[in-house]
Amino acid sequence: MLKAAIVNLMNHFGYSITKKEYTGLSLYDDFPVESLNERRFYNIGAGSFSHPYWTNIDYHTPYYSNVQKHPFINYDLTELTPLPIESNVAEIVYSSHTIEHVSNEAVQNMLREAYRILKPGGYIRLTTPDASLEYDAYRSNDLKFWYWIDWYSRRGTWEKLYKVSLSGASVYQLFLHHFASQLSEIAIDDSPEKKYSDAEIKKILSEYSMEEALNYFTQKCKYNPLHPGNHINWWTADKLISFLKEAGFSECYRSGYGQSKSPPLRDTHFFDNHPQISLFVEAIR
16 A cells, blocks of 8 residues: 555656566676577576576476466477587576476486586586475474465465365375375376375385385386376485486585575576475586
8 A cells, every 4th residue: 555655656746666677687797698698508497487598498298388488498308318409508507396307317317418518617506395304394293394285275276286185184195295296195196006095104104214215105106297297206415416426517515595606596586496395406517
């Protein structure tokens, strides 16, 4: 109300108030003009992302068509093929909340390709749900950790994604659904894989170490192109860094929200969503 009154008052005296759009373009001042013009900054699994210096890489699917509003290189991570990009040209590769949707093999191919296309000294930054945080939330019965329960319930959209109201879901099903979606009883994916009850999940988690239990479940998952939003993988800092090293990166490290060593990647207007649940890992070519 107060904001509207101020705008009306300024308009009355012949002034106009316009919102200045944030760009953050000054963060790219040290990069070659050619890289800026050729958009040699690549976001894999970009979704709705849009930036004048960045090229989106995504896979066309009806599931994500409502957010894929900007031009992108159509690339299917699951086919394990080379990226259609020259070697040693990329300044930065970024991927947020994508690698949990595909297999270890697909992620390893993606990281090898990222290493190939990056210039020496170029950065890769990856964000994904932090399996260690989720495991701790499960062990402490912290239902509030899965904050999107309330988010979907308030919008009345949970029934499009889950078989039951999330307000009644157990910590076992919420935990399982976020790294092995199709095995959870709340999943709307009617794939043939066995659905696990609370008692079965509890038993496996009590008999195995965290990594062994997570692998037990994810090894039973398969990528379903009809439900690409499923999570079929898990990541900790140690696991992801080991994959980066296998791909060729030698300088790999855990980062934090907005804490990249590369100035453009510190711009949280564009990067590092879902900080409450995310793991942030970075490497330099």
